[in-house]
Amino acid sequence: MAAVTAPAVAPLIERKSKLGYAVADALTIAWRNLKGMSRTPEIIMFSTIQPIIFVLTFRYVFGGSIDTGIPGLPYVDFLMPGVFLQTVAFGAMNTGIGLADDLHKGLIERFRSLPMSRSAVLAGRALSDLVRNSGVVVLMVAVGYLVGFRIHTNVGAFLAALLLLLAFSVAFSFIFAYIGMAAPSSEAAQAGSFPILALLVFASTAFAPAEGMPGWLQAYNDVQPVSVMAKALRALMIGGETAAPVLHAVLWIVGLAVVVMPITVNKYRRAA
Amino acid sequence: MEQPAILAEGLEKRFGDVAAVVGVDLAVPEGTVLGLLGPNGAGKTTIVRMLTTILKPSAGKGTILGFDVATQSDEVRERIGLAGQYAAVDDNLTGRENLIMVGRLTHQPRGGIVARAGELLERFGIADAGDRPAKTYSGGMRRRLDLAAALVHRPRVLFLDEPTTGLDPAGRLELWTVIEELVADGATLLLTTQYLEEADRLADRIVVIDHGGVIAQGTASELKRELGNTIVEVVLADPSDLDAAKSLLGEVGPTDLGDDRRSVQVKVLDSGPAVLDVVRRLDEAGLAPTSLKVREPSLDDVFLSLTGHSATDDEET
Ligand SMILES: Nc1ncnc2c1ncn2[C@@H]1O[C@H](COP(=O)(O)OP(=O)(O)OP(=O)(O)O)[C@@H](O)[C@H]1O
Numbered sequence: 001m002a003a004v005t006a007p008a009v010a011p012l013i014e015r016k017s018k019l020g021y022a023v024a025d026a027l028t029i030a031w032r033n034l035k036g037m038s039r040t041p042e043i044i045m046f047s048t049i050q051p052i053i054f055v056l057t058f059r060y061v062f063g064g065s066i067d068t069g070i071p072g073l074p075y076v077d078f079l080m081p082g083v084f085l086q087t088v089a090f091g092a093m094n095t096g097i098g099l100a101d102d103l104h105k106g107l108i109e110r111f112r113s114l115p116m117s118r119s120a121v122l123a124g125r126a127l128s129d130l131v132r133n134s135g136v137v138v139l140m141v142a143v144g145y146l147v148g149f150r151i152h153t154n155v156g157a158f159l160a161a162l163l164l165l166l167a168f169s170v171a172f173s174f175i176f177a178y179i180g181m182a183a184p185s186s187e188a189a190q191a192g193s194f195p196i197l198a199l200l201v202f203a204s205t206a207f208a209p210a211e212g213m214p215g216w217l218q219a220y221n222d223v224q225p226v227s228v229m230a231k232a233l234r235a236l237m238i239g240g241e242t243a244a245p246v247l248h249a250v251l252w253i254v255g256l257a258v259v260v261m262p263i264t265v266n267k268y269r270r271a272a
Numbered sequence: 273m274e275q276p277a278i279l280a281e282g283l284e285k286r287f288g289d290v291a292a293v294v295g296v297d298l299a300v301p302e303g304t305v306l307g308l309l310g311p312n313g314a315g316k317t318t319i320v321r322m323l324t325t326i327l328k329p330s331a332g333k334g335t336i337l338g339f340d341v342a343t344q345s346d347e348v349r350e351r352i353g354l355a356g357q358y359a360a361v362d363d364n365l366t367g368r369e370n371l372i373m374v375g376r377l378t379h380q381p382r383g384g385i386v387a388r389a390g391e392l393l394e395r396f397g398i399a400d401a402g403d404r405p406a407k408t409y410s411g412g413m414r415r416r417l418d419l420a421a422a423l424v425h426r427p428r429v430l431f432l433d434e435p436t437t438g439l440d441p442a443g444r445l446e447l448w449t450v451i452e453e454l455v456a457d458g459a460t461l462l463l464t465t466q467y468l469e470e471a472d473r474l475a476d477r478i479v480v481i482d483h484g485g486v487i488a489q490g491t492a493s494e495l496k497r498e499l500g501n502t503i504v505e506v507v508l509a510d511p512s513d514l515d516a517a518k519s520l521l522g523e524v525g526p527t528d529l530g531d532d533r534r535s536v537q538v539k540v541l542d543s544g545p546a547v548l549d550v551v552r553r554l555d556e557a558g559l560a561p562t563s564l565k566v567r568e569p570s571l572d573d574v575f576l577s578l579t580g581h582s583a584t585d586d587e588e589t
């Protein structure tokens with residue numbers, strides 16, 4: 001029978017650079033997260049069924065009574081960029097929940113005793129959630145197509161919009177990663193994230209144009225990130241003035257990346 | 273090269289006002305087993321977490337194979353395996369995937385990881401369940417998977433925190449056998465337990481801790497000799513002889529009446545000569561015992577005389 005412990009002086013290890021380890025370890029954790037997701041159908045349900053219900057409800061129930069504000073533009077073409085955003089925004093909550101689980105379940109004790117890269121749990125979580133978000137967005141594009149969603153620009157602009165969306169999803173998820181780490185449990189992380197998401201997603205221009213809103217709400221939606229992103233995505237998918245809204249969105253993404261990511265990484269360093 | 277595999281000097285940990293560990297010294301030579309014995313809240317887990325780099329000591333130092341746990345944590349982590357008090361396995365991964373994950377995270381050569389996982393599943397008797405998610409495992413299977421995960425990277429120094437707590441007697445026996453095999457392979461092992469029997473069976477040396485500090489140490493037999501007394505128990509045919517027998521045997525050693533009101537217990541140091549002495553005196557006085565028993569001290573007796581409370585006194589659940 002093979003010996004269980006090694007009498008050798010040096011441990012049997014594949015030598016890599018520090019960065020090499022960081023990447024390899026993050027990939028391993030992302031692999032583990034994706035495996036886990038594939039075996040928890042409720043997470044897949046939550047991240048796919050819910051946006052599909054939104055598409056159907058808004059498209060067929062409310063759609064008829066919402067004026068897009070752009071003459072001749074079908075509501076479904078206005079709606080879908082908002083649904084894409086809603087999908088990744090709520091996906092960000094799962095990042096926090098997953099991270100809270102990672103840090104509060106027994107497994108973190110093992111991770112802390114392994115010679116793995118310290119950043120791996122956070123980086124792996126961000127990576128696996130990017131993969132999940134990408135999958136859900138592709139699914140939503142297909143669902144949108146089935147209910148009549150069409151782009152008015154070109155494929156290049158559409159792909160740029162999806163890239164912008166995914167970049168936003170990563171930066172935005174770091175807010176909820178922070179909440180996940182600050183929360184004592186994954187349930188608390190969910191409870192803490194929801195009001196913030198509601199304020200950002202439901203009180204936004206994701207589903208209805210700002211024109212019908214009271215002035216103070218319009219002012220809020222001129223600056224809040226979800227509405228700013230919605231404007232940029234619509235510009236890229238529907239057309240019209242593009243440079244300014246996209247720049248505004250990029251500024252939000254860079255701003256989140258520069259301000260929130262270091263705070264979250266720092267919190268993670270102390271928590272992990 | 274005669275440096276101990278595990279060394280702790282003045283190790284301390286405070287959590288705010290709580291002094292969880294106070295000035296603990298340990299030295300575990302390579303290839304030996306140290307049993308860390310103590311009741312709930314004694315500080316066992318805290319000591320293990322400091323020596324496995326999970327917690328920074330508040331004071332003092334610890335080294336593993338010469339590497340400092342506080343400043344050389346990567347070198348330490350490459351060389352240790354930990355099976356903590358609560359099994360740290362990923363419920364959504366299969367047993368095999370759990371081991372593969374640990375193999376990757378300990379940076380084992382890619383080609384060998386899958387084979388290693390299979391070998392460990394075999395060895396720990398969970399090969400049949402190897403491709404089922406760990407959430408379907410029984411408590412004993414989780415423990416074994418956890419232990420297997422601690423061994424993926426062939427660590428030279430192993431920490432097992434209460435490895436058999438929560439297992440049924442058969443499961444415990446099975447795990448003991450596995451641990452004995454590891455030791456036979458030459459692992460250095462630090463094992464914590466609340467079970468005196470377990471320390472007695474598995475450990476070369478035992479360190480007894482209570483309230484965060486070391487209160488006794490030695491081999492099991494040293495501890496027994498030092499602190500426990502052998503008890504000679506005489507059960508009398510006629511309970512009315514009890515008081516006469518008690519005063520008679522008082523000259524052999526301190527006596528007590530048994531709870532059953534039919535026996536006299538004599539504490540002695542060396543059982544052989546004492547038994548002869550007891551028999552001779554009883555015979556001379558014409559007192560007939562129905563039975564005569566010699567009871568060696570259990571480690572429980574040792575613990576009781578050390579701490580004034582039984583090892584399992586404040587056990588929850
Ligand atoms: N993170 C912590 N914060 C505050 N107090 C702690 C913490 N960890 C442990 N303690 C305290 O330190 C003391 C020692 O705890 P420890 O877990 O090391 O005991 P133990 O010997 O492992 O007990 P058990 O047999 O119950 O596992 C206890 O009083 C415990 O409440």
Ligand SMILES: [Mg+2]
Nearest residue numbers: 316317318357
């Ligand atoms: Mg403990």
